Amino acid sequence: MKKNELYRVMLMMFIIMCCVAMPQLASAQPPPPDDTPIDGGLSLLLAAGAAYGVRKYRKAKLKGEQEEKL
Numbered sequence: 001m002k003k004n005e006l007y008r009v010m011l012m013m014f015i016i017m018c019c020v021a022m023p024q025l026a027s028a029q030p031p032p033p034d035d036t037p038i039d040g041g042l043s044l045l046l047a048a049g050a051a052y053g054v055r056k057y058r059k060a061k062l063k064g065e066q067e068e069k070l
């Protein structure tokens with residue numbers, strides 16, 4: 001293959017690759033907004049953690065009272 005033919009083949013491959021990639025670039029989604037709210041999930045997690053802590057505390061306290069009676 002001559003040097004001139006090699007350049008033609010490479011140029012044609014480049015053009016074909018650009019034509020294939022254009023629809024992918026055109027349908028790209030916009031980036032999500034930077035300010036995402038975290039209030040809903042975070043407050044539920046805090047409430048669940050507090051309830052779990054109170055439950056464990058009461059259970060430990062009840063177990064300690066039962067051991068004192070023995």
